[in-house]
Amino acid sequence: MTVAGALAGALAGGALVAAAPATAATVDVGGTSYDVTSAVAGKYHYQAAYSETNDLLWVTSTAHAFVDGVPRAAESELNALDPDTLEVRRTIEARELGAGTASERVEGMYGVAVDDENDTVWTSTTREDAVVVFDQDSGDRVATVEAGHSRDIAIDPYRDVAYVSDPLGGTITKISTTTYDVVETISGVTAGFSPMSLDLVVDEDTALLYTVNLNNGALVELDSLARQTRVVSQTGGQRASGIAVDLDRDRAYVASQDSRDLRTVELSTGTVLETVDAGAAALNVAVDHDAGLVFTAVFGGSQVLVTDADTGARVGAIDVGYAPNDVVAVGDVIYAVDREDSVAADGNRSRVWRIAPTGSGDPDPDPDPDPDPEPAEASVSVAADDAELGGTVRLTGRNWLVRDGSSGSRIAVKLNDGAYSHVAGSGNLSIWQTVDAADDGSFSVDVPLPDGTDAGARGSAPAAEPGTYSLRLLSGSLKTGDTTRSVKTADFTVAAAEDEAAEPTVTLDAADAQVGGTVRLSGENWLVRDGSSGSTIAVKIDDGAYSHTSGSGNRTIWQTIEVGDDGSFSFDVALPDGSTSGARGSTPAFGAGTHSLRLLTGSLKPGDEVRSVKTADFAVAAAPRxxxxxxxxxxxxxSVRLGKRGAVRVAVRGDDPTGTVRVLGARNGRSTTLGSAKLGGNGKATVRYAARGPLGYQRLRVAYAGDADNRASSSGWRVRVFGASKVATKVKKKATRKRRGKVKVVVKGQAQRPVGRISVSVKGKRGTVRASLKRGKKVVRLPRLKPRKKAYKVVVRYHGSVKHTSAKQVLRLKVRR
Structure with missing residues (x-):
C-alpha cells in the first residue's frame, strides 16, 4: 500500500508559514485503516518529540551550505506544531555563530527531546559538540552543555537526568536536567563503541537505557539503577542506527542503514527472531505498543515500513516524503519527518507526516454506557514524617473491596516486600500486620514499626535499622472472594529512637543585605537524629513567599545547606536578584524591604530531625543596579601530572567583577571543587587545583560565583592528567656469537599499567626493534651482535601515551663468544 501527497508552504516576511494540512489518502495496512496528512514546518527535518504537558510536537530542521566541500549549517529552527492540525504554533530560531568570520554559520539543531518535568525542550547541536536547552513556553535559552558529537537525547524525569549519545566520540553523556552539570560520561561499553539512537524505559523502579553500536550492530542495555551493562545481542545489523524496545513483549527492534533492514530481537535471549528487508537504508524506529505494530523510517527511500511487533513479519508500508529521517509514536498516532529537497527551488518540500488510525481522536457520537464498569482502583497513602524504630506510621486506604463490592478486603501488610519478619509465631511470619477494610473499602490504621531488636513482639528478623522503608499491601488470599492486589506505598525514612538532642541555634548577619546580594547564616547543633552527621537544611524566604522560576521539586526551597558532622555551619545565602528569570530570579520578583528566612529539616535527608526555625526579620536594600x-x-x-597541582589563568569580563572563581571536576558522578581563588582588581586570578584521577583527558569547569554587579558564569576547560612511568629491564637470554639475546622490558606507571609502544636500539648499530606493551610488559629479541670486550649500550625507550610520560633506560650488555 502506498500513499503520496504534497501541500504547498510559503515564506512570509522571513518566517515560515505552514499551509493547512490535507489528508493525502486513507490507506489500509494490516487490516488497519490510516489517515495520512502532512504539512511544511521547515527545511530538511531531522527529529521530532512530543510534549504531553503542552500538547505540542517539536520538530528540528537544518539546511546546509557546503564550504570547500564541508557542510555548514546555514538555516536552522525548532518548530512547535499542533499535533492534530500540524500547524506551526511557535518557532525558535538558531543563533548565529562566528559572524563576520570565515566560519560564519548558524547553530544547527538536529536531535530533540522533551523534558515536561522541567518544561524544557532539548536539542543536539551536533556540529557544535553540545546540547542546547530551551524553555518550552518562552523559547528562552536555558543552558548549553558540552556533550561531544551529540546525536540522540533521552530524558529520565524520575531521576532528573538526560542521556546524550555521541557516536563519533564513543560516549553517552549523563546530564542533570536541573543543574545542567555533566554527572557521568559512559564509554568503552563494547569494542568500538559508537552509540546512535537511544530508547529509555523508565518508571519509579526502572531505568533501562538501550542503544545500538553503529560499528558492529551490538544491542546494548545499560541499567542505571543497578549500574550494570550488558550486550543483549550481536544483531548483525550493518551501521545499526535505530532502536525501539517493547519490554512487555520482550522485544527490541534495530534499524540498520547498510544492511537496509529491520531486525526483531528477543531481549531475554538476544536471538534475532526476524530480519525484514526495508528496501533502502533504515534509520529510526518506533512502536505502537497497543496496536502491536512497529514503524521504521526508511531514510534511503520514501516510506515508513510497518512490521508486526511480536513476530517481526512485514505488514506493509506507507509512502511519505523522500528520506524520512525520524518516526515517533504518540499513543496510536505516528509522526514522521522527511528531508525532501528534490523539487521546490526554495527547499521547502520537507514535510511532517501524521499517520493516524481512521477516526482516531473523534468522539463517539452515541457512546453506550458501560454495562459492567470497572471498580474504582484501590489507593493507599502512608504518613511517616516522624517515623522511628519502635514507633508507628499511619496507613490510610480507599476502595479496598472484595470482588462483588459487598464488604471490605482483608489486607496483609509487609515491610520492605517481606524483608523483615516476626521472630515468633505461626504461619507467614513476613506478614507484619493484617488490616480489615470497612464495608465501604476504607481504612486508617497505625502500623507499629520494629523496635530494632531481634526478640519480643516488636523484634524482627533481621533486626531493623534506621533507613528507607516501604509497605506492601496484598489482598486476595486472606478472605474468600477478595480482589487480588499488590500495592506498594511510597518510600519513607525511619530514624533511630534517640534522646532529644541539644536545641539547634541560628545566627543571621544581614548588616549589608541588598537585592541580589548575600546574607550569612551560622548555626550549631544541627544534627540528624542519631548524631552521626549533619542535617540537610532547606532555606525558604519569607516562609516560601518567593520561589525559583524554574527547576523541579519544591521551588520555594531557595537554597539547601549541608551541615558538617559536628552540627555547625556558616553559609552565605544568595538573595534573589529582583528579576523573574534566571538562576537568581524569583516568583514574584524580590524587592527591598523587611524579610526573614525559615530553616527546615527532616525531609531532605534520611534520619534527619524534623525542625522549623525562623530567623529574626532583617532589612534588605535595593541593589545599586x-x-x-x-x-x-x-x-x-x-597537561598536569597526577597528584601535582595544576594552574589555570582566569579572566572574568564584566563590570569590575569581584569574588571567587572555582575549578570544578567530577568525582563519583558528582561535581566537586578542585581549587578556588579570589579575583584581583583586574578581574583576573590564577586558580591552583589538585590533579586527580582518572588518567587521561578530563573536562573541567571554571565557574565564577558572581557579585552584586556581575552575574555568575562558567566555561569549560580540557586538561590531560598523566602519570609518571619508569622502565626496568632484565636479560632473559644472554647474547652469544651464535645466539640473539632477549630482554624483558617492564614499564611501571603511576595509578595504572602503561600502554603503548616501546623501542629498543643498540648504540652504534643500525635498526630499531619496536613493539607494543602487553599488561605493561614485553620480551624483545635483540639484533645479532658480535662478541667484543666492550659492553654494548642498549637503549630501551617507552614512548608514553595520553595517560603516562615517556621514559628510558640504558642497559649495558656483554656478548660472549
Missing amino acids: NPVATTIGVSGAK
Whole structure:
C-alpha cells in the first residue's frame, strides 16, 4: 500500500508559514485503516518529540551550505506544531555563530527531546559538540552543555537526568536536567563503541537505557539503577542506527542503514527472531505498543515500513516524503519527518507526516454506557514524617473491596516486600500486620514499626535499622472472594529512637543585605537524629513567599545547606536578584524591604530531625543596579601530572567583577571543587587545583560565583592528567656469537599499567626493534651482535601515551663468544 501527497508552504516576511494540512489518502495496512496528512514546518527535518504537558510536537530542521566541500549549517529552527492540525504554533530560531568570520554559520539543531518535568525542550547541536536547552513556553535559552558529537537525547524525569549519545566520540553523556552539570560520561561499553539512537524505559523502579553500536550492530542495555551493562545481542545489523524496545513483549527492534533492514530481537535471549528487508537504508524506529505494530523510517527511500511487533513479519508500508529521517509514536498516532529537497527551488518540500488510525481522536457520537464498569482502583497513602524504630506510621486506604463490592478486603501488610519478619509465631511470619477494610473499602490504621531488636513482639528478623522503608499491601488470599492486589506505598525514612538532642541555634548577619546580594547564616547543633552527621537544611524566604522560576521539586526551597558532622555551619545565602528569570530570579520578583528566612529539616535527608526555625526579620536594600552578564577566558597548562597541582589563568569580563572563581571536576558522578581563588582588581586570578584521577583527558569547569554587579558564569576547560612511568629491564637470554639475546622490558606507571609502544636500539648499530606493551610488559629479541670486550649500550625507550610520560633506560650488555 502506498500513499503520496504534497501541500504547498510559503515564506512570509522571513518566517515560515505552514499551509493547512490535507489528508493525502486513507490507506489500509494490516487490516488497519490510516489517515495520512502532512504539512511544511521547515527545511530538511531531522527529529521530532512530543510534549504531553503542552500538547505540542517539536520538530528540528537544518539546511546546509557546503564550504570547500564541508557542510555548514546555514538555516536552522525548532518548530512547535499542533499535533492534530500540524500547524506551526511557535518557532525558535538558531543563533548565529562566528559572524563576520570565515566560519560564519548558524547553530544547527538536529536531535530533540522533551523534558515536561522541567518544561524544557532539548536539542543536539551536533556540529557544535553540545546540547542546547530551551524553555518550552518562552523559547528562552536555558543552558548549553558540552556533550561531544551529540546525536540522540533521552530524558529520565524520575531521576532528573538526560542521556546524550555521541557516536563519533564513543560516549553517552549523563546530564542533570536541573543543574545542567555533566554527572557521568559512559564509554568503552563494547569494542568500538559508537552509540546512535537511544530508547529509555523508565518508571519509579526502572531505568533501562538501550542503544545500538553503529560499528558492529551490538544491542546494548545499560541499567542505571543497578549500574550494570550488558550486550543483549550481536544483531548483525550493518551501521545499526535505530532502536525501539517493547519490554512487555520482550522485544527490541534495530534499524540498520547498510544492511537496509529491520531486525526483531528477543531481549531475554538476544536471538534475532526476524530480519525484514526495508528496501533502502533504515534509520529510526518506533512502536505502537497497543496496536502491536512497529514503524521504521526508511531514510534511503520514501516510506515508513510497518512490521508486526511480536513476530517481526512485514505488514506493509506507507509512502511519505523522500528520506524520512525520524518516526515517533504518540499513543496510536505516528509522526514522521522527511528531508525532501528534490523539487521546490526554495527547499521547502520537507514535510511532517501524521499517520493516524481512521477516526482516531473523534468522539463517539452515541457512546453506550458501560454495562459492567470497572471498580474504582484501590489507593493507599502512608504518613511517616516522624517515623522511628519502635514507633508507628499511619496507613490510610480507599476502595479496598472484595470482588462483588459487598464488604471490605482483608489486607496483609509487609515491610520492605517481606524483608523483615516476626521472630515468633505461626504461619507467614513476613506478614507484619493484617488490616480489615470497612464495608465501604476504607481504612486508617497505625502500623507499629520494629523496635530494632531481634526478640519480643516488636523484634524482627533481621533486626531493623534506621533507613528507607516501604509497605506492601496484598489482598486476595486472606478472605474468600477478595480482589487480588499488590500495592506498594511510597518510600519513607525511619530514624533511630534517640534522646532529644541539644536545641539547634541560628545566627543571621544581614548588616549589608541588598537585592541580589548575600546574607550569612551560622548555626550549631544541627544534627540528624542519631548524631552521626549533619542535617540537610532547606532555606525558604519569607516562609516560601518567593520561589525559583524554574527547576523541579519544591521551588520555594531557595537554597539547601549541608551541615558538617559536628552540627555547625556558616553559609552565605544568595538573595534573589529582583528579576523573574534566571538562576537568581524569583516568583514574584524580590524587592527591598523587611524579610526573614525559615530553616527546615527532616525531609531532605534520611534520619534527619524534623525542625522549623525562623530567623529574626532583617532589612534588605535595593541593589545599586542590575548585574551584567559575564564571560570567562581560561588559559594555562593543558597537561598536569597526577597528584601535582595544576594552574589555570582566569579572566572574568564584566563590570569590575569581584569574588571567587572555582575549578570544578567530577568525582563519583558528582561535581566537586578542585581549587578556588579570589579575583584581583583586574578581574583576573590564577586558580591552583589538585590533579586527580582518572588518567587521561578530563573536562573541567571554571565557574565564577558572581557579585552584586556581575552575574555568575562558567566555561569549560580540557586538561590531560598523566602519570609518571619508569622502565626496568632484565636479560632473559644472554647474547652469544651464535645466539640473539632477549630482554624483558617492564614499564611501571603511576595509578595504572602503561600502554603503548616501546623501542629498543643498540648504540652504534643500525635498526630499531619496536613493539607494543602487553599488561605493561614485553620480551624483545635483540639484533645479532658480535662478541667484543666492550659492553654494548642498549637503549630501551617507552614512548608514553595520553595517560603516562615517556621514559628510558640504558642497559649495558656483554656478548660472549
